[in-house]
Amino acid sequence: MIDTAIKISEYQARRKKVLVALKGSVGLVMAGDGAPPLRGEWFPNFDFKYLTGIGGEPGAMVLFDSTNPDPKKRCVLLLKPVNPEMDVWDGYRDLVTEKLRQSTGFGAIFRTNFLPRLLGEAAKRSKSMSCLHPLSTYTQPVSPDLEIFQKLTARIPGSTIIDQSQLLTNLRMVKSPAEIKHIRSAIKATAEGIDRVLRAAKPGINERQLHNALLSGFTDMGAKVVAFDPIVGSGIRSTILHYKENDQATAAGDLMVLDSGAEINGYAADITRTIPISGKFTKRQKHVYEVVLKSQKAAIAAVKPGATMMQVDAASRKVIKDAGFGDYYLHGVGHHMGLETHDPGAHSVKLRPGMVVTIEPGVYIKDEAIGIRLEDDILVTKDGRQNLSSAIPITVKDIEAAMKLKPKK
Numbered sequence: 001m002i003d004t005a006i007k008i009s010e011y012q013a014r015r016k017k018v019l020v021a022l023k024g025s026v027g028l029v030m031a032g033d034g035a036p037p038l039r040g041e042w043f044p045n046f047d048f049k050y051l052t053g054i055g056g057e058p059g060a061m062v063l064f065d066s067t068n069p070d071p072k073k074r075c076v077l078l079l080k081p082v083n084p085e086m087d088v089w090d091g092y093r094d095l096v097t098e099k100l101r102q103s104t105g106f107g108a109i110f111r112t113n114f115l116p117r118l119l120g121e122a123a124k125r126s127k128s129m130s131c132l133h134p135l136s137t138y139t140q141p142v143s144p145d146l147e148i149f150q151k152l153t154a155r156i157p158g159s160t161i162i163d164q165s166q167l168l169t170n171l172r173m174v175k176s177p178a179e180i181k182h183i184r185s186a187i188k189a190t191a192e193g194i195d196r197v198l199r200a201a202k203p204g205i206n207e208r209q210l211h212n213a214l215l216s217g218f219t220d221m222g223a224k225v226v227a228f229d230p231i232v233g234s235g236i237r238s239t240i241l242h243y244k245e246n247d248q249a250t251a252a253g254d255l256m257v258l259d260s261g262a263e264i265n266g267y268a269a270d271i272t273r274t275i276p277i278s279g280k281f282t283k284r285q286k287h288v289y290e291v292v293l294k295s296q297k298a299a300i301a302a303v304k305p306g307a308t309m310m311q312v313d314a315a316s317r318k319v320i321k322d323a324g325f326g327d328y329y330l331h332g333v334g335h336h337m338g339l340e341t342h343d344p345g346a347h348s349v350k351l352r353p354g355m356v357v358t359i360e361p362g363v364y365i366k367d368e369a370i371g372i373r374l375e376d377d378i379l380v381t382k383d384g385r386q387n388l389s390s391a392i393p394i395t396v397k398d399i400e401a402a403m404k405l406k407p408k409k
């Protein structure tokens, strides 16, 4: 039930930080509900996963009740009741015992039918409820904790609702050493996949064959899932930002954008390389490629504590604009990465040591079938930055050299 790649004590420390930051206010973080789909895996809300490591418990919740007189009940795990008839379909679930409390690191575990009573008591004592889930726009459903808190304020005179929706984002943005270790492993697996594509690519090969070569590298390195659907787009498809059919034949002279990431121990990598399918860039391709590479270098150099991704974006965009390709740079410079490929984190946030961001400028000239994106994963350090994916070939010379190598047996 628990992803033990992160120690139970680290999950407990994360929850403690939330309890302290809530300053006596009540909070509720829900995993979300839903049956396991036939295709793919059911995923909990990532804030819930971050706080518990628990993956396979739809309907589970964490209740933060910091004013509870019993210290063991200040942080409570709620799980849906066991239903033996459903378990035959979806997997056998544990009963609430001391063993489960030990293995989850929660002092108190209740079934979700106790929520109205536990939450009601907590809210009456505290008179304050904090929204921890992201707030939704008015076209979306009200966020799940706010929906419940609104019902409670109607029943508890003098109680109020506070916006703490940035709290978990702020915690998640700075990665712990254990998280960085898993991100490094995900990058290593992704590097293996990319290496296999570089060796296998040749004119006429189908994008799907290269997609499969990529995945074989990921799984041989221990990845069970991809962090996101890979993009393996050649020719005109290199200019489609979210192309994912990956099923067309490549042709001599094509460029190919390869944007992918393995997931290891719940953590993502997100790396893009652009390669000439024939093994050698044309003069024009090389010219645009060098501009994107220069832009990426400028952006990476701008990553440091205190800088914002807005400033990093500007550094990257200036290079591309000065080279005359400004209108072909269609997206932002990058994003935070961790449990999710697109981890939460605004571009206005000042970077701090331990944050991990992608840097991924691109130029997409549809009329020339030239799509080029270069993406690396960057750790913010005390003194500046470390490019975690720098071992993967990226210069024209290194890409062309790597493509000359034969597939490994």
Ligand code: GLY
Binding pocket: 228, 259, 260, 270, 360, 375
């Ligand atoms: N592949 C998604 C991204 O690079 O953000």
Ligand code: MN
Binding pocket: 259, 260, 270, 271, 272, 360, 375
């Ligand atoms: Mn990407």
Ligand code: MN
Binding pocket: 270, 334, 335, 358, 360, 375
């Ligand atoms: Mn990305």
